[in-house]
Amino acid sequence: MAKQVSPRGPVELLTTDREKVTADWIDTVAGSLQGRISRAEVDRELRELYGALVEGLREGGDDTRGESLSEARALLTELSRNRARQGFTPSETAISVLALKQALEPALRNDSADDTTAYLRLARVLDDLALFTVEAYTRTREEIISSQAAQLMELSTPVVKLWNGVIAVPLVGTLDSARTQVVMEKLLQALVDTGSEQAIIDITGVPAVDTQVAQHLLKTVVAARLMGAECTVSGIRPQIAQTIVALGIEFGDIITKATLADALQHALRASGVDLVAHQGVGR
Amino acid sequence: MTVPWAAEAPPQTQPITQNDDVVRSRQQVRALAQECRLSLVEQTKFITAASELARNTLVYGGGGEMRAGLVERHGRRGVAAVFADSGPGIPDTELALTDGWTSGGGLGLGLSGARRLVDDFVLDTEVERGTTVTIVKWAR
Numbered sequence A: 001m002a003k004q005v006s007p008r009g010p011v012e013l014l015t016t017d018r019e020k021v022t023a024d025w026i027d028t029v030a031g032s033l034q035g036r037i038s039r040a041e042v043d044r045e046l047r048e049l050y051g052a053l054v055e056g057l058r059e060g061g062d063d064t065r066g067e068s069l070s071e072a073r074a075l076l077t078e079l080s081r082n083r084a085r086q087g088f089t090p091s092e093t094a095i096s097v098l099a100l101k102q103a104l105e106p107a108l109r110n111d112s113a114d115d116t117t118a119y120l121r122l123a124r125v126l127d128d129l130a131l132f133t134v135e136a137y138t139r140t141r142e143e144i145i146s147s148q149a150a151q152l153m154e155l156s157t158p159v160v161k162l163w164n165g166v167i168a169v170p171l172v173g174t175l176d177s178a179r180t181q182v183v184m185e186k187l188l189q190a191l192v193d194t195g196s197e198q199a200i201i202d203i204t205g206v207p208a209v210d211t212q213v214a215q216h217l218l219k220t221v222v223a224a225r226l227m228g229a230e231c232t233v234s235g236i237r238p239q240i241a242q243t244i245v246a247l248g249i250e251f252g253d254i255i256t257k258a259t260l261a262d263a264l265q266h267a268l269r270a271s272g273v274d275l276v277a278h279q280g281v282g283r
Numbered sequence B: 001m002t003v004p005w006a007a008e009a010p011p012q013t014q015p016i017t018q019n020d021d022v023v024r025s026r027q028q029v030r031a032l033a034q035e036c037r038l039s040l041v042e043q044t045k046f047i048t049a050a051s052e053l054a055r056n057t058l059v060y061g062g063g064g065e066m067r068a069g070l071v072e073r074h075g076r077r078g079v080a081a082v083f084a085d086s087g088p089g090i091p092d093t094e095l096a097l098t099d100g101w102t103s104g105g106g107l108g109l110g111l112s113g114a115r116r117l118v119d120d121f122v123l124d125t126e127v128e129r130g131t132t133v134t135i136v137k138w139a140r
Ligand SMILES: Nc1ncnc2c1ncn2[C@@H]1O[C@H](COP(=O)(O)OP(=O)(O)OP(=O)(O)O)[C@@H](O)[C@H]1O
Pocket: A211, A212, B052, B056, B057, B060, B061, B085, B087, B088, B089, B090, B096, B097, B101, B102, B103, B104, B105, B106, B107, B108, B109, B110, B111, B112, B113, B131
């Protein structure tokens, strides 16, 4: 009787030369990451992935978004998130999947139509899973960026206490609606928390004051006033002053000062503190 | 208005479809104003005008784009920006250019203020077709 060669599907293709395939795969991936992740770590990740992949394909075939490959997808999500956080590129992430295709090539038997079909089916699955890693990678990067933006927003608006009853917010950078909202809330909260009656908004670090910024400033000052506090705007540089005038913005009865020092002096005087220079001390 | 773009550098295009684009337009214009060697005051005025017009393009024009670059006329250098949208247009330009008039919740100073902040200001608008505003500031 002729020796029966069982037809090989994707699973058999993956598992026939199991050790050699996984070793080649791990080699390629570890090499591409150039030691920025330890070989042992790559080894662990990929062997786990390999197991899930074989298991999934055996159970449910080629549907990469289906239930049977959910374990493999979960592992890939984890892997992609780690790569994104560690600053790897999308290609360096996707190669973890794509390198398996290359590692399988030596396992293909010459002139075997079965092998070719199996390989093509598997290649399609792997391509799709590679795309999946890029999606997971991108999602993580977006999360990182938006959380950094939120942190920056918090960071860039400290409310500082300058004196008993006097607080200040030094504004730096662009004032958009979202940031102004944060500034306003923090300032008003700080007025309550510290029992201050004087607040200074310093705009030395704001590059341009257009109608939107002006409107936000005006609203903040009015809100502070409603809480019984007086608000001074300081740090209006000459070029900003000229631009504000040309735009036609009127600050009305809002107190403005050239520098933070002037504003502090004003605030102290308004709260009944006298600054007296000692005799013999210059200035 | 045909803008006399400087021969050696073509104008750059900046889409204006979200808030961040207003900031980007401002940064782009700032770089050009510096390159053109405008004084600090002139720079700030031009940047602020661009900021107003970019925001109008976004808010009232429903988005559009800015083209900005260096210009040259009679041997004089300057910086120009063209804000274009295909939004609803402005039915009454005289009203829109009145200090304090706004159809939204603004101060109503953006358009009229921008005109005062620059050397050349051309407003070209047609109802239901869109609005194009061109501004130029010449180096002294
Ligand atoms: N690109 C545009 N397309 C359609 N309408 C516009 C456009 N630009 C301005 N307008 C109209 O002109 C009015 C005046 O614009 P202007 O910039 O002076 O004021 P504003 O934007 O309402 O307030 P702000 O002082 O904050 O700029 C707007 O309220 C709007 O109705």
